[in-house]
Amino acid sequence: DAGVIQSPRHEVTEMGQEVTLRCKPISGHDYLFWYRQTMMRGLELLIYFNNNVPIDDSGMPEDRFSAKMPNASFSTLKIQPSEPRDSAVYFCASSLVKFGHLNTEAFFGQGTRLTVV
Amino acid sequence: AQSVTQLDSQVPVFEEAPVELRCNYSSSVSVYLFWYVQYPNQGLQLLLKYLSGSTLVESINGFEAEFNKSQTSFHLRKPSVHISDTAEYFCAVIPTGANNLFFGTGTRLTVIP
Numbered sequence: 709d710a711g712v713i714q715s716p717r718h719e720v721t722e723m724g725q726e727v728t729l730r731c732k733p734i735s736g737h738d739y740l741f742w743y744r745q746t747m748m749r750g751l752e753l754l755i756y757f758n759n760n761v762p763i764d765d766s767g768m769p770e771d772r773f774s775a776k777m778p779n780a781s782f783s784t785l786k787i788q789p790s791e792p793r794d795s796a797v798y799f800c801a802s803s804l805v806k807f808g809h810l811n812t813e814a815f816f817g818q819g820t821r822l823t824v825v
Numbered sequence: 826a827q828s829v830t831q832l833d834s835q836v837p838v839f840e841e842a843p844v845e846l847r848c849n850y851s852s853s854v855s856v857y858l859f860w861y862v863q864y865p866n867q868g869l870q871l872l873l874k875y876l877s878g879s880t881l882v883e884s885i886n887g888f889e890a891e892f893n894k895s896q897t898s899f900h901l902r903k904p905s906v907h908i909s910d911t912a913e914y915f916c917a918v919i920p921t922g923a924n925n926l927f928f929g930t931g932t933r934l935t936v937i938p
Contacts, residue, residue, distance in 0.1 A: 712868070739924075751915065751928040764924070799868060806924055812857070812876070814926060816868035 712817035714800050720823045726788040729820045732781055733802030741814065742775055742785050743799040751799070757783065758806075790824045797821050827852040827920050831929035838906055839937050846901040846932045848890075848916030856918040858899040859926065860890055863913045872914070875899065886910075911936045 713732040721727050733740045741756040755765040760777045768775070772791070777783040787794055801814040830849045838844045850856060857876050861869040873884040880892040890901045899916060916929040 741926075750930045751926075753925045756924065801869075812919070813871050813874070814869075816861075816870070818866070818868045 712800055712802050712815050714798075714817035714820050716820060717818065718821045718823075720825065721790055723791055723824055724789045725824075726786065727790045727794075727822060727824075729785040729798050729800075729822070731783045731785070731800030731817060733783070733800070734804075734815055735781065737802035737804050737815070739803040739806065740777060740783050741801040741803070742783070743801065743816075745797040745799060745819070746795075754785070754798075787822075790822075792824045795823050827856070827918060827927055829916050829918055829927055829929035831916055831932050833932050834930065835933045835935065837935045837937055840908055841905045843904050844902065844906050844910075844934065846914050846916075846934065848899045848901065848929060850897050850899065850916075850918050852897075852918065852920050854920045854922065856920050858890075858892055859917040859919075860884075860888070860899070860901050861915045861917060861928075863915065863931075865912070869915065872901075906934070906936045908936050908938060910934060 715730045738759050742754040743751050744754055745751045754767045755775045756763055757777045773787055775785045797819045799816050799819045801816045803814045828851050832847050859874045860872040862872045863869045873882045873890055875882050875892045883889045888903045890899050892899050913931045913933045915931045917926045
């Protein structure tokens with residue numbers, strides 16, 4: 709398996725524009741997580757899905773952020789409208805089992821570096 | 826509530842010298858503990874984890890970490906570092922019953938030739 713695949717790797721956009729980040733989890737993984745990494749706040753969980761269903765979106769910062777998982781092999785994180793403070797690296801991760809299980813391990817994608825100017 | 830503290834944001838060390846990256850946590854429940862490594866321009870990779878059993882865990886590339894419940898610590902050590910160990914290292918916890926990895930702010934390890 710190629711691992712968790714994120715696209716694009718880099719995105720530069722103007723304030724106010726819509727941004728869509730994409731993620732393909734590892735095949736067979738039931739859990740998918742979206743994280744944001746910034747210098748100020750480190751790594752924060754935004755939302756996670758189990759079997760394509762959003763379970764916890766309490767980390768989503770504002771209504772401008774939305775995430776979907778239309779099927780087991782694809783998820784999107786959308787920001788509309790984007791603002792400069794959204795600039796960060798966004799990571800997608802997937803896991804075969806629920807965290808805390810003995811075999812728990814999250815596999816991370818390479819991230820999308822978003823710059824909003 | 827839980828938190829993870831990595832006191833050292835940057836650790837420079839000479840090649841073949843030993844290194845310790847510190848991690849302390851606080852939690853009202855028991856936790857599972859992890860170390861992740863992030864090489865430049867890459868995602869995070871699991872280095873090692875403690876879920877139960879022996880408090881000393883090892884990775885395949887020579888790192889080890891010891892869970893110390895009384896000191897609520899999970900420090901990462903390596904007796905002799907290589908240039909290729911230059912990366913950012915993140916300590917993380919999962920409180921039992923939760924489904925979220927809570928990360929520390931990371932420690933940038935730089936190995937000097």
